[in-house]
Amino acid sequence: MKKAVVIVAGGSGTRMRSDIPKQFLLLRGKPILMHTIERFYYFCNDIKIVVVLPNDEIERWKHLCSEYHFTIQHDVTQGGETRYHSVKNGLLLVDNNCIVGIHDGVRPLVSTSVIERCYNEAATGRAVIPVIPAVDSLRMVTATGNAAIDRSAIRLVQTPQVFPSNMLMNAYKQEYTPTFTDDASVVESYGLAITLVDGNIENIKITNPIDLTIADRVYDNVI
Known part of the structure; x- marks a missing residue:
């Protein structure tokens, strides 16, 4: 079955004490978001990749892709008021019959084995999330x-939280509530069970300055 991923990259640099959005900060010499995209491309080189960005950061991203000669094919769409609305926008660019993952743009250290585990489980019709x-x-x-x-x-x-696309798209037809903090909470509210699989401890969300230091130190340990 075809695969897709919606990478949500709507963060700012506030907690990083930076004027640059955290997804564009450099890790090992290039923007974090590029590393994140590469993780999914290396897992499956024909995966459909959708990147969701704040509307006023899309041009900056295009310039970065040119500057860093980043050529992995991906579509870009603008984010919404909340993560829920950003994911919903991203899903508009995803086929109706595939396995789709939703991933944080500032989690560049997810391992290939975790991505594979999530997609394989979701291919059996389950809603799957990695946990530690x-x-x-x-x-x-x-x-x-x-x-x-x-x-x-x-x-x-x-x-990534991974689902059959029809399941996730139907769940996202619900009216938004503040309890929708991730995709699993949306699907669970729709009345479906969540399957847990093992994540990898290095798969941190880069939010604070110390996280960037940790990511650089453990980068070579992630396969």
């Missing part, structure tokens, strides 16, 4: 205090 165990102690904060949480029952969610 929680290793820190956790506490739930309430209006009346706080209490420890059993971390053995907690998983940290990563991307």
Whole structure:
């Protein structure tokens, strides 16, 4: 079955203390977003790649692709008010009968084995997300205090989150609510179960300056 990925890259550089959007910051000499696209291209060189960017950053991205001689074929569309709306815009460019993943543009260190695992499971008709165990102690904060949480029952969610395209497109016909923090939450609200698969610990979301340092250090360990 055909494969597609919608790469959502709508972030700013605020938490990175940079005027440059974080997806355009350099990792190993080129923009983070290019590394992310390459991960999916190396997994499957005929995968349909859709990149979702803020409307006012599309021209900058085109210039970067020219400057860095980046030639991997991909379509670009503009983002929306929230991640939900950005994904919905990206899905408009995806075929109606394929396996589609949704991935954060600033997760350039997802391993090929995790991508493959997610797409293979989704090809059986499942909604699939990669997760890793929680290793820190956790506490739930309430209006009346706080209490420890059993971390053995907690998983940290990563991307790509991968689905049969018809399933995801139907789920995205629901009216938006603030509880839609990722694609799994949208699909779950539609009444479908989520399948968990093992992620890779290096697959961090580059959000703060320390994350960029970590990504550079572990880059060569990701296969």
